[in-house]
Amino acid sequence: MRCENQYRERGKFFMKKSEIRIRPATEADAEEILNIYAPYVMDTAITFEYDVPTLEDFTGRIHHTLEKYPYLVAVRDGEIIGYAYAGAFYGRAAYDWSAETTIYIKKDCRHSGVGKLLYQALEDALKAQNIINLYACIGYPEVDDEYLTKNSEQFHEHLGYRLIGEFRKCGYKFGRWYHMVWREKMIGEHQEKPEPVKRFKEI
DSSP states (O other): OOOOEEEEETTEEEEEETTEEEEEOOGGGHHHHHHHHHHHHHHOSSSOOOSOOOHHHHHHHHHHHHTTSOEEEEEETTEEEEEEEEEESSSSGGGTTEEEEEEEEOGGGTTSSHHHHHHHHHHHHHHHTTOOEEEEEEEEOSSOOSSOOSHHHHHHHHTTOEEEEEEEEEEEETTEEEEEEEEEEEOSOOOSSOOOOOOGGGO
């Protein structure tokens, strides 16, 4: 799927593809976004979180992310069908040019191309912030089961993330041990004196 139009409006980042609109999330979106995330917590090992966050906690997570990083939602016919965001790779100043990426798609909208659109928009926003290295931390099964498949890992590989590490049996959920892999993607050049990283609201 190809993005038809990409533009800025009142300093914010947007992307459109036919009827799908990608825009920055707001705290008012928290309940709808949480409704997408909750089944992943309850029914899968895609997230290693055990308990569904409260709406208050989840709203706080969105607020915290938007203080520096993009938090984007995909909207179709007025409904949020997926979201993606970035966060600090590690809390030290030297890591400022690196970020960790996360994406979740409403279950009945997976494999529709919306994930690729979200990640394209996320990468464009992060590049505008002068971030260079992207990292994805992905749950990975020894063998596909009803809680976790290799789909997410394959999705990131397809989008240019290369495998850089694996932690064996580091996550325990639903009475089973799961691996975790790290994938990395470079979206810019490593200059001798890199440009300072901007906050999302500054781009």
